[in-house]
Amino acid sequence: MVPEGVVALLEILLFPGFLFLIALAFFYEWVDRKLLAKLQNRYGPLYTGPSGLLQPFADFIKLLSKEDITPKAADKFMFSCAPLFLLSFPLLALFLVPVAGLKALISFEGDLIFLMFLFTLIAVTVFIAGWSSVSRFSTVGGVRAAFQMLGYEIPMTLVMVGPAIAARTLSISQIVGWQTHNAAWFIWFQPIGFAIFVLCLLAELEFIPFDIPEAATEIVAGWSTEYSGRKLALIRLGKDVELVLAASLITSLFLGGPNSSLPILAIGFFLLKTTLAVVLLTTLRALFARFRIDQMIAGAWKYVIPLAILQMVLIQLGFGR
């Protein structure tokens, strides 16, 4: 028999751990780019690998091999640390989400709260990245990221708690377990919550109606203007991992998660549902035009939060389960 520790280590490092998650991140970046290109009547990635499948990986290697420039005025330590954290926070968060099977690698009562905390921490790190660059474009981008967080954080927290209240647990694995056990998906019970969650994830991922912090036509590249070389590579990879995180959260909170205890079936369901979630996010991204920051915050507080509270009230009245 293989010792238990070795199995655990292999799980963490290979499957469903780091290697699998990073490979999946590159794959979903390809799905996102290819679909976005198709929707905009372009070709998208084409030459590297079959249908350009390896293009995101090639881009990553290219960025790693480029020169890494740190601006003279920047706060060197924070400027170098921010990309590292922007990669490791989403990676860590993905270990709390069930991928192969009904139970995540790390699962405890309250991991949903911890995950919300990680989401906030990512937004704060983005602000620090922009602020420590000491460039006006980066600073404006970072401040916008922080303000945008004021808008989407509350409704996202409220609708993430919705499934938790209906399933009477604060653990993501047990929410998935509840949906499998009752053969019911929360998207049917809490459609408002699902819509708001997707909207808030678009803002968290800085996807197009809410790509205000990195608005290319206004502030160059926003908070990541000064980043280059390996640091930019880490930021880009972190963004891809965040996309995987967003898709797998939609899957586990609202679409029933990998609802099978057989590993092969579970991973199949997981891949199918997360791909659907990525397709949904990309389609929405292609449909809209960018909001202004004040429109985004005011809109979130005037329309999205009341709707999230309405969903909460409906759940408390017994309509959400």
Add this chain to the structure above:
Amino acid sequence: MQTDLLISLPFIFFLSIVVGLILYLVGGIFGAKGEKTEGKVAPYACGENLPARKLQVDVERFLIYAVYFLVFDILAFILATSLNTPGHFPAIYALIVLMAVVILLPFLRRG
């Protein structure tokens, strides 16, 4: 016992930092090394002459949203952790929040 230690939150966090660091160091080994000229390490400025200095963030316009954020974040947290408590505790807190919202409303109009 060892398995518990392996699959624990701090250890996974440590490992994810290590994964990032490895990629970072690989980039440091294989990355191109050019000379640092004055223009290269200056902040990006679209060709304008903009010196690098820290900008003051104007929070006044969004301060009221920050206050609302604080109030509602605590409300969301209380709702989240009120799974097994009787319904009137979250309801009482929601009423307090409603009062805070009503008091803060004139400031929102002005802002």
